[in-house]
């Protein structure tokens with residue numbers, strides 16, 4: 034037993050078309066930390082997150098989650114792993130035509146028998162809990178509205194509520210604020226931070242905005258072309274390091290010097 | 291050079307036209323469309339019209355029963371068609387099928403079923419289960435499956451991957467992904483197609499009786515055998531009203547479904 038909560042070892046992902054999205058990602062994450070991953074478009078940030086909850090199958094390497102090798106788990110076991118990992122998406126990924134509270138209840142599917150869940154026979158306890166979570170993200174008045182009737186910021190809070198309903202040990206958020214205006218953005222980031230701190234949930238957030246990452250995260254990881262090029266505290270992320278992560282010329286200079 | 295091409299074109303066009311003309315003349319002779327028959331057309335039509343008007347419905351209770359049977363055949367055929375099509379469509383859709391070869395197999399099967407007309411299916415089922423409404427229901431169900439599997443599967447294939455990701459990421463099982471994610475998202479499109487198919491099935495159900503597969507079509511044949519043209523017209527009017535009624539009904543349902551879709555996609 035170690036203290037390491039989540040670990041990836043030499044994680045590699047080559048897509049069927051030959052794109053090498055992840056080259057050799059070796060990282061460790063501790064319990065309860067809020068980590069932000071930054072990097073230019075196409076760096077492999079989404080691919081990395083989706084390799085952890087296996088929406089993508091890594092080509093090689095290992096993912097070790099709570100001291101358990103989960104790189105190749107299948108079937109029922111994979112579902113049990115996934116229910117411990119909440120995911121928040123850039124486009125919210127709600128079931129638009131279902132009610133808000135039902136979208137939150139989807140977080141309970143992994144805990145139910147397959148058929149009960151399929152027919153939406155959620156227990157009274159689960160419904161009460163879902164409503165309580167909606168209150169926590171300030172949406173109790175919208176519980177029985179259709180999800181697509183909410184604003185973008187509200188929809189993303191439903192996305193967060195769905196993740197919380199899973200009672201997860203880990204939350205993966207893939208650019209949760211990329212589709213939101215600035216005020217909704219800081220609102221959503223505040224909720225993520227609060228939940229991470231209050232519930233002790235390890236949270237990994239992909240972000241495009243370096244300033245947001247610096248403000249909210251306790252640790253920042255920079256990924257560029259499928260490789261980790263920075264891993265440190267927000268105050269260690271100097272202007273020069275940011276340029277190295279985002280600027281192609283940084284790479285050229287390094288190669289030529 | 292281009293002149294020669296043009297001449298060639300003219301020549302082949304001339305040959306085509308003469309072939310078509312020869313075919314026309316041969317057909318005319320072979321099908322026995324004799325000039326004296328054409329000359330009789332007016333007097334015969336006159337007699338037919340005289341006999342047709344005024345239209346009568348000789349045995350209203352019997353005709354009403356037959357009309358209701360047609361309606362029932364259409365409803366049952368559509369319902370069974372929908373049930374089997376939904377199940378099969380998930381095996382046919384490329385993004386849902388357990389294996390791609392199953393998808394091809396189901397799609398090929400549906401294409402075959404679709405290619406055989408409903409009346410032929412009715413004849414086959416009459417041989418299998420005897421006369422009456424049952425072969426009619428089976429024929430419509432099978433014929434509906436041919437069409438609905440195709441359109442349902444295409445709808446499923448176009449579904450947003452993000453909906454699937456959403457439920458999968460929570461630890462939902464494949465059947466939960468379908469029931470909680472996919473179905474709510476596509477149900478209104480499914481409903482429009484199903485309603486459209488009901489419209490088609492009702493049209494078929496009125497004529498299936500002609501071959502003995504139940505419903506009001508049989509009354510038409512019965513009247514024609516008795517050379518009761520006025521009764522034939524009466525039955526035809528009932529059929530016409532049924533089909534028109536169904537069209538209004540389905541248009542009303544479709545409008546409601548479209549409204550729901552517009553609300554969902556806004």
Ligand SMILES: Nc1ncnc2c1ncn2[C@@H]1O[C@H](COP(=O)(O)OP(=O)(O)OP(=O)(O)O)[C@@H](O)[C@H]1O
Nearest residue numbers: 048049050052054073074075076077078079080081
């Ligand atoms: N399904 C796929 N098939 C093929 N290539 C893919 C696929 N998904 C992503 N890629 C490629 O893999 C690389 C990494 O993509 P990824 O989406 O992980 O980047 P990202 O860092 O999340 O970018 P962004 O900031 O734009 O979201 C890119 O070159 C992308 O084009």
Ligand SMILES: [Mg+2]
Nearest residue numbers: 078079080208
């Ligand atoms: Mg991305």
